[in-house]
Amino acid sequence: MSAVETAATADIGLVGLAVMGQNLVLNMNDNGYTVAVYNRTTNKVDEFLEGPAKGTNVIGCHNLKDFVESLKAPRRIMLMVKAGAVVDAFIEQLLPYLDKGDIIIDGGNSLYTDSNRRTQALKEQGILFVGSGVSGGEEGARFGPSIMPGGHKGAWLEIKEIFQSISAKVDGESCCEWVGNDGAGHYVKMVHNGIEYGDMQLICEAYQLMREGLGMTGDEIQAVFAEWNEGVLDSYLVEITRDILAVKEEDGSLLIDHILDTAGQKGTGKWTGMNALDLGIPLTLIGEAVFSRCLSARKSERVIASKVLPKLASEFTGDRAEMVDAIRDALYASKIISYAQGYMLMREAALTYGWDLNYSGIALMWRGGCIIRSQFLGNIREAFDENPELENLLLDQFFIDAITEALPGWRKAVGASISLGIPAPTFSSALAFYDGYRSERLPANLLQAQRDYFGAHTYERLDKPRGEFFHTNWTGRGGDISATNYDV
Numbered sequence: 001m002s003a004v005e006t007a008a009t010a011d012i013g014l015v016g017l018a019v020m021g022q023n024l025v026l027n028m029n030d031n032g033y034t035v036a037v038y039n040r041t042t043n044k045v046d047e048f049l050e051g052p053a054k055g056t057n058v059i060g061c062h063n064l065k066d067f068v069e070s071l072k073a074p075r076r077i078m079l080m081v082k083a084g085a086v087v088d089a090f091i092e093q094l095l096p097y098l099d100k101g102d103i104i105i106d107g108g109n110s111l112y113t114d115s116n117r118r119t120q121a122l123k124e125q126g127i128l129f130v131g132s133g134v135s136g137g138e139e140g141a142r143f144g145p146s147i148m149p150g151g152h153k154g155a156w157l158e159i160k161e162i163f164q165s166i167s168a169k170v171d172g173e174s175c176c177e178w179v180g181n182d183g184a185g186h187y188v189k190m191v192h193n194g195i196e197y198g199d200m201q202l203i204c205e206a207y208q209l210m211r212e213g214l215g216m217t218g219d220e221i222q223a224v225f226a227e228w229n230e231g232v233l234d235s236y237l238v239e240i241t242r243d244i245l246a247v248k249e250e251d252g253s254l255l256i257d258h259i260l261d262t263a264g265q266k267g268t269g270k271w272t273g274m275n276a277l278d279l280g281i282p283l284t285l286i287g288e289a290v291f292s293r294c295l296s297a298r299k300s301e302r303v304i305a306s307k308v309l310p311k312l313a314s315e316f317t318g319d320r321a322e323m324v325d326a327i328r329d330a331l332y333a334s335k336i337i338s339y340a341q342g343y344m345l346m347r348e349a350a351l352t353y354g355w356d357l358n359y360s361g362i363a364l365m366w367r368g369g370c371i372i373r374s375q376f377l378g379n380i381r382e383a384f385d386e387n388p389e390l391e392n393l394l395l396d397q398f399f400i401d402a403i404t405e406a407l408p409g410w411r412k413a414v415g416a417s418i419s420l421g422i423p424a425p426t427f428s429s430a431l432a433f434y435d436g437y438r439s440e441r442l443p444a445n446l447l448q449a450q451r452d453y454f455g456a457h458t459y460e461r462l463d464k465p466r467g468e469f470f471h472t473n474w475t476g477r478g479g480d481i482s483a484t485n486y487d488v
Contacts, residue, residue: 010035012078017048031165045060099126111271113183122152146192147365168370175370195339200237201288209420232375279349289425316416329405333403343359
């Protein structure tokens with residue numbers, strides 16, 4: 001419908017007609033919902049109605065007043081706009097036209113603390129706010145994304161039918177469920193994106209080990225990823241890597257070889273790492289993935305360094321097929337570590353922020369539609385279904401068995417990356433985390449002694465109850481005063 005309709009006929013309204021917004025609208029239309037749309041640049045509305053939305057029931061609006069008036073009560077408005085100040089600006093513009101009980105949904109990649117603030121501020125005005133993560137990219141938005149809503153619980157019953165209708169389905173179950181109050185939805189999306197950073201870097205390290213370390217051709221590596229996608233590594237990111245490696249230029253060379261090796265980022269991986277530091281969670285793999293992007297951006301320095309810094313590394317001379325299998329094992333085991341760390345972070349966040357997170361349900365939401373969807377998310381769901389209080393995925397029998405089987409190859413691949421001079425920061429940090437987590441005793445006793453030596457920070461003793469702290473006058477020149485203890 002090209003003409004503006006002010007009668008309340010639309011089931012939901014959407015603001016922001018970029019790629020994700022347009023495809024979500026078409027998805028909603030396909031599922032039988034009438035959608036009103038608005039965009040700050042109004043010609044985009046007309047272009048959408050004359051192009052992708054032609055012949056649909058989509059209602060185009062050129063101002064917010066008509067847009068709001070076209071919506072059935074309670075009004076459901078989804079914002080698909082740039083995170084930050086733009087979201088706040090649109091909320092302020094919408095408020096004069098809204099009534100108590102109306103619902104504003106932020107479907108962008110907003111920081112969870114912003115969603116905390118917006119939920120509470122709008123609650124005071126009688127407006128129900130939802131901060132919802134939406135994952136799946138263009139294709140997911142069009143045909144079924146993973147949706148992670150949180151915020152004001154009162155809004156859930158009003159949006160549940162639409163959200164679950166348009167979301168991805170796995171074994172007949174919708175990849176959308178209520179996550180929790182305030183910013184819980186956007187928090188889970190943030191962790192999802194952090195794991196996404198990790199998964200992508202892990203795959204890139206596997207690729208570089210094969211390409212530069214083993215000297216394999218692009219076609220050979222493409223065949224490997226195609227094979228891997230049929231087994232335990234079956235996942236969206238392995239699948240698209242397989243497809244990317246099949247694309248060639250007119251001269252037969254790989255397109256991938258012509259792409260500049262500097263990676264961009266929009267901040268969600270960084271937010272995940274920063275929050276992990278705030279909560280004291282060893283999110284080492286995701287942290288390394290973020291730093292790898294930062295290092296890639298220093299291209300000009302790396303070019304200079306490549307000419308002056310020695311490699312002093314060996315050439316690969318072993319059985320190539322065996323090493324490819326080892327790299328597969330390293331990728332699989334490291335992926336498990338990435339998800340284990342992500343769940344550690346969510347568990348701590350739930351305790352800190354007062355959220356009742358459904359860890360099994362989160363695995364289900366990530367099982368389809370989203371960027372990190374992979375086969376073993378079904379195993380994660382089963383682990384939490386069996387034990388909702390599971391402290392760490394690595395303590396579940398399925399993952400114990402998986403790690404046990406992959407461990408020799410994992411160590412072999414990391415060792416090879418070192419000897420070949422091929423950087424594998426996420427492979428190696430994942431292995432270091434694993435070895436640390438399985439160690440009954442770590443060298444932190446020495447670290448505490450060092451802290452007590454120079455700063456009188458005290459220490460606990462193995463032969464005394466936890467919570468009792470001691471200080472030693474290590475030099476004989478110090479006193480008996482100790483510093484205040486604190487944890488991250």
